[in-house]
């Protein structure tokens with residue numbers, strides 16, 4: 001079942017663009033905020049990519065630059081104070097940072113849609129959800145009010161909102177948190193995007209509802225072969241959903257891995273710390289491990305590895321040299337596809 005017929009408004013590939021390129025690729029992205037107190041370096045050379053049908057989870061503590069990266073992709077950064085001094089954001093091989101406003105407009109919002117944590121503040125409280133869903137079709141496709149309403153009901157059905165036809169005139173506050181988040185997913189799905197960026201989509205929900213919303217997102221992604229970037233601070237959320245993970249710390253990717261390998265054998269002490277802080281059923285009653293210390297002040301990121309003041313394994317080199325993300329291999333040197341670590345001591349961490 002399709003929500004609607006595909007609109008054929010993807011810009012044709014042009015010089016520098018390619019059909020073989022990943023759906024979305026972020027290259028060496030830097031974002032800084034110029035504030036009264038100084039320059040906050042929120043994103044410091046991020047690289048990641050996601051393909052159609054693939055889920056990339058971006059994981060990291062609060063303040064690590066996950067949302068700012070997403071905002072740069074969506075073109076919704078506050079500029080100023082934000083600034084992108086360096087980097088590329090390639091959609092199907094075309095850099096959105098240098099394309100014309102008109103080209104960009106066709107991609108952002110239509111080909112790439114975003115879901116936020118807080119549905120209540122993303123929805124307009126004085127308009128019915130049916131009106132807000134229908135607006136997507138009225139504005140972007142020129143449908144009549146009646147046609148748009150029918151589409152809204154179809155979408156609400158698709159995201160499994162019970163009695164959609166009866167509830168289409170209800171207002172956001174009349175829905176539960178989980179149902180509101182389904183409405184947000186419906187809004188994001190309306191124009192059948194190629195890529196959805198979901199920024200902490202279930203963080204505000206109870207654990208059981210979290211799982212239901214995540215299952216729905218995954219189901220739609222598979223059905224429509226979309227790319228999904230799932231941003232979260234909660235490792236527990238992504239295990240069953242993601243294909244690959246990028247772990248962020250102080251605006252850098254510090255580890256990349258296929259999801260199950262990351263759980264089995266982290267190659268960065270920060271990832272290990274995150275894994276050790278997940279509550280486990282068999283450890284009920286025991287004190288939960290938490291990474292000591294706080295994430296760095298982005299106005300003054302520590303020299304060397306930004307994680308060094310909190311790292312149990314730090315040595316002198318960690319305080320002077322910034323570790324680059326390098327491929328991680330087996331002890332015998334054989335490749336571990338998709339794995340990378342930005343730790344001077346990744347070998348000891350993964351094999352030790």
Ligand SMILES: Nc1ncnc2c1ncn2[C@@H]1O[C@H](COP(=O)(O)OP(=O)(O)O)[C@@H](O)[C@H]1O
Pocket residue numbers: 033035040042060061062063064065066067068069078081082298
């Ligand atoms: N509008 C802004 N003005 C100034 N600084 C900002 C702004 N937005 C984000 N930042 C800075 O960028 C850092 C990273 O933010 P963010 O990407 O939202 O982190 P998270 O990984 O929790 O999503 C924040 O800690 C903050 O210092």
Ligand SMILES: [Mg+2]
Pocket residue numbers: 063066067068199
């Ligand atoms: Mg965030």
